Amino acid sequence: xxxxxxxxxxxxxxxxxxxxxxxxxxxxxxxxxxxxxxxxxxxxxxxxxxxxxxxxxxxxxxxxxxxxxxxxxxxxxx
Amino acid sequence: xxxxxxxxxxxxxxxxxxxxxxxxxxxxxxxxxxxxxxxxxxxxxxxxxxxxxxxxxxxxxxxxxxxxxxxxxxxxxxxxxxxxxxxxxxxxxxxxxxxxxxxxxxxxxxxxxxxxxxxxxxxxxxxxxxxxxxxxxxxxxxxxxxxxxxxxxxxxxxxxxxxxxxxxxxxxxxxxxxxxxxxxxxxxxxxxxxxxxxxxxxxxxxxxxxxxxxxxxxxxxxxxxxxxxxxxxxxxxxxxxxxxxxxxxxxxxxxxxxxxxxxxxxxxxxxxxxxxxxxxxxxxxxxxxxxxxxxxxxxxxx
Numbered sequence: 001x002x003x004x005x006x007x008x009x010x011x012x013x014x015x016x017x018x019x020x021x022x023x024x025x026x027x028x029x030x031x032x033x034x035x036x037x038x039x040x041x042x043x044x045x046x047x048x049x050x051x052x053x054x055x056x057x058x059x060x061x062x063x064x065x066x067x068x069x070x071x072x073x074x075x076x077x078x
Numbered sequence: 079x080x081x082x083x084x085x086x087x088x089x090x091x092x093x094x095x096x097x098x099x100x101x102x103x104x105x106x107x108x109x110x111x112x113x114x115x116x117x118x119x120x121x122x123x124x125x126x127x128x129x130x131x132x133x134x135x136x137x138x139x140x141x142x143x144x145x146x147x148x149x150x151x152x153x154x155x156x157x158x159x160x161x162x163x164x165x166x167x168x169x170x171x172x173x174x175x176x177x178x179x180x181x182x183x184x185x186x187x188x189x190x191x192x193x194x195x196x197x198x199x200x201x202x203x204x205x206x207x208x209x210x211x212x213x214x215x216x217x218x219x220x221x222x223x224x225x226x227x228x229x230x231x232x233x234x235x236x237x238x239x240x241x242x243x244x245x246x247x248x249x250x251x252x253x254x255x256x257x258x259x260x261x262x263x264x265x266x267x268x269x270x271x272x273x274x275x276x277x278x279x280x281x282x283x284x285x286x287x288x289x290x291x292x293x294x295x296x297x298x299x300x301x302x303x304x305x306x307x308x309x310x311x312x313x314x315x316x317x318x319x320x321x322x323x324x325x326x327x328x329x330x331x332x333x334x335x336x337x338x339x340x341x342x343x344x345x346x347x348x349x350x351x352x353x354x355x356x357x358x359x360x361x362x363x364x365x366x367x368x369x370x371x372x373x374x375x376x377x378x379x380x
Contacts, residue, residue, distance in 0.1 A: 056292065058174050059131070070135035072123070075175050077130060 079143055082217070090221045093140050101138035103205045107157055112208035114155045129155050131175050133213075140214065146189050147215040149179060152208065160209050160316060161196065162306025169299035176213075176323070177287045183215035184328030191216045191223060191327050194287075199318025201344050201351055211321070219327055226324060227333045234334065240283055242336030254374040257304050261297035264305045266374040273346045273368035274312065274377065278305055279338035286325030286337045305341070311380045313348035 062074040081094040102111055111123045124132050132152040139148035153161055153172060164172070176194050183192045196211035197204050219227070233241035249255055249265050256276060257264040264278040278301050280294055290298065309317040320342045326335035344351045346367065357363045 058171050059178075061178065064125075066123075066125075066134070068137075070137070072125075072132065072134040074126065074129055075131040075133070075171070075178075077171070 079145055080140055082145075088221070091218050095138075095140045098138045098140065101205060104200075105206070107207075110157055110206065110208050112150070112152050112206055112210055113157050123150070124152065124155075131172060133175065133179060136212070141217060144188055145217045147183055147186065147213070149183075149213040149215075151175065151179070151194075151211045151213060153211065154209055157208050160198070160306070160310075161211070161321075162303055162310060164303070166296075166299045166303055169303055170295055173287070173290070173295045173298055177290070179213050180287045180325070180328075183213065186215060188217045189215040189328060191219045192325070193220065193223075194323040196319075196321040198321070199316065201318040202320055204318075223324060223327070227327075227335060230335055231333060240334065240336050242279065242338060243283055246279060246281060246336075254370050256308065256374055256377045257301050259297050259301065261294055262301040264301050266370040266377070268370050270370045270373070271364035271366055272342045272344070272352060273366060274309070274317075274341075274343045274373050275370075276305060276309075276341045276377070277338050278302060278341075279336065284337045285335055287323070289337065302339070308377050308380045309341070309343065312377065313345065315348065317343050317345060319343040 058078060059075045060078045062076065064072045064074065066072055083092045083094060084090075085092050105111065107113075109120075113122055113124070114128050115122045115125050117127070123134055123137070126132075129152070131154070133149050134152075135142070136148035136150050141148055151172075153159075154164060154168070161169070161172075180192045180194070183189055193214045193216060194211065195214070200207075230241045233239065233244070237244075245267065246263065248268070249263060252258075254266045254268060255263060256266065257278075261282070262278060262280055264276055266275060267277050278298075280290070280298070282294075284290055284294060309319065322340045322342070323337075324335070324340060325337045326332050344353075346352045352367075357365050
């Protein structure tokens, strides 16, 4: 926890205890998406943006796995 | 994996990644991890003896696994080069790499934003001098982008127009223009927070890298190179900067945005830096000691 769950400077006696969502997994969508007006669920359900048809591929791509499991991608002139 | 802690006052995420304390710090050119591997020398991040453009997962990531990704983009095998020194053709290829990474990382299930950026120069805090950029695929929309997207959404609701298109319309007079062609513009925005801040943007509305056509990409490469060359001529030295690409979040039905690239050089003169201090850090209120019209004229004349 990175902050007190209850503010100690104010007596909140009968007030409902505030339980902040301070872990990522419990983050409600509205907490980070409100300002962006981003409906994440609907975004995920639709197909992805398509590459512009006018932009031809200029490079080839070669994927390599490093010894520690990380990936490395070489982009080369087609 | 990193720990994400919610800042309840600012309502934003703080990413805690203690292992980054041990990341490679100013190695000598002989021990640069971003150079190709030389025969008889220890293997670098790139085991090949040469490469054109290479991308790999950051060894000290802020986000990995189900949280997201952190990638390093090596622009060139030439240790002593820079982005601005690459040919327009090479930069166009790099734009294709950025597009490919935007597309691929944006498909990861928990990724909410793909952010392409470059930190250049020790004044910015760069720990590896080899020309490279980075990509963060965040599990949330970062605060700056949230502010921009919200402003854009509000403006669109009230006027029916894109806010950044309206910003660009305000640059028709050219007083703050640094470079311009048929497709792109480089300008010092009237609201610049750094003395030599510059935005470069497509004149036609484009949401992000994935929306750019061949003409857009070619113009983007020319304007980007031209701008970086001007930056290095400004004080006759490699100018430190942060380059930040702002594009729409992944997803076809995500919020609309106007793709643009922001540059924040910390220098206010050759030997003086602007520091973020009391007003900027403590209050979030930038004080800038230069007029955009003056710095634009200076940059335009280089």
